[in-house]
Amino acid sequence: MGSPRSALPTSTTVPWGHPACDQSSPSRTPSPTCRYPYEGAANQATSVAGMKVAGLWRYPVKSMQGEARDSLRFDEHGVDGDRRFGVLDPASGTIVSAKKDGRLLEARAMLVGVELTVRLPTGETALGTGPAVDAALGAWLGRTVHLVEARAGGRGTFERPADFEDDGSEPVRWQGPYGSFVDSSPVHLLTTASLRAVAAERPDLRWDVLRFRPNVLIEAEGTELVEAAWMGRRVVLGQVELDVLRPCGRCVMTTRPQPGGLPRELDIMRHLSAAHSADLGVLARVTRGGRVDVGQPVEL
Numbered sequence: 001m002g003s004p005r006s007a008l009p010t011s012t013t014v015p016w017g018h019p020a021c022d023q024s025s026p027s028r029t030p031s032p033t034c035r036y037p038y039e040g041a042a043n044q045a046t047s048v049a050g051m052k053v054a055g056l057w058r059y060p061v062k063s064m065q066g067e068a069r070d071s072l073r074f075d076e077h078g079v080d081g082d083r084r085f086g087v088l089d090p091a092s093g094t095i096v097s098a099k100k101d102g103r104l105l106e107a108r109a110m111l112v113g114v115e116l117t118v119r120l121p122t123g124e125t126a127l128g129t130g131p132a133v134d135a136a137l138g139a140w141l142g143r144t145v146h147l148v149e150a151r152a153g154g155r156g157t158f159e160r161p162a163d164f165e166d167d168g169s170e171p172v173r174w175q176g177p178y179g180s181f182v183d184s185s186p187v188h189l190l191t192t193a194s195l196r197a198v199a200a201e202r203p204d205l206r207w208d209v210l211r212f213r214p215n216v217l218i219e220a221e222g223t224e225l226v227e228a229a230w231m232g233r234r235v236v237l238g239q240v241e242l243d244v245l246r247p248c249g250r251c252v253m254t255t256r257p258q259p260g261g262l263p264r265e266l267d268i269m270r271h272l273s274a275a276h277s278a279d280l281g282v283l284a285r286v287t288r289g290g291r292v293d294v295g296q297p298v299e300l
Helices: 102-106 131-141 192-201 266-276
Strands: 047-058 067-069 071-075 085-089 094-096 108-112 115-119 125-127 146-149 155-163 166-178 187-191 216-219 234-237 240-249 279-288 290-293 297-299
Touching (some): 047 290, 192 216, 266 279
Parallel strands (some): 094 155, 187 216
Antiparallel strands (some): 047 067, 085 094, 085 146, 108 115, 115 125, 234 240, 240 279
């Protein structure tokens, strides 16, 4: 694999979770998701009847389709291999995401060991990083880009439209954490109960889990947003312990068309903004790494 390029930005940004981040709320109005993470998660974990790991995903290249996995390994940075790579636009200094260019969702990225494979909608397959991959991506996207690897001392800069209904609206810019191209937090959890809840509220919409790109889908009983009550708690999945930090604020990504027949659907965000402050699922950090397998019980 080619040597990683620096993705350090030089522009001024508003970090996600900063007190000023009502400017960068994923909804069209300020969202209560813009707050500092909860601290001091509970230390004791207890089994919850019926809760288990229903699905696992990682997304090796930011905003491309990822991989459904039977097992994942977690470390202090999150899921091993997740958002490890990004498409750098040297003209703006930003890591391109589907928040700004929805075409990225048409490509698929996979990791076999440490070797990256990217499959483009043109039918072309690119391996690793370097000039050949950059040329293939640039020809597809119609501009100069570089596929870069996140570095321990580097932070990505990202942009999204201020108005999820208008891709031409003024872009909002922020920096992600060090060492990864995640938006803000290492791990994203979502429950089947929450998906059933929003589907019951708007049964005319297709609430496909692929729209929300979690790392872990948790089978949970009922039709409530159960993980909304997990703030400050510790979640145990297999060998892994996670501290839940805050709700996952949603953005234009949820409305984008995707392969497999998912159409553009602005009403997804309209409903989440109106009914749930644009939140669905939760964000977490890793306090103990290890392996998680589909089917394992979940403890709180």
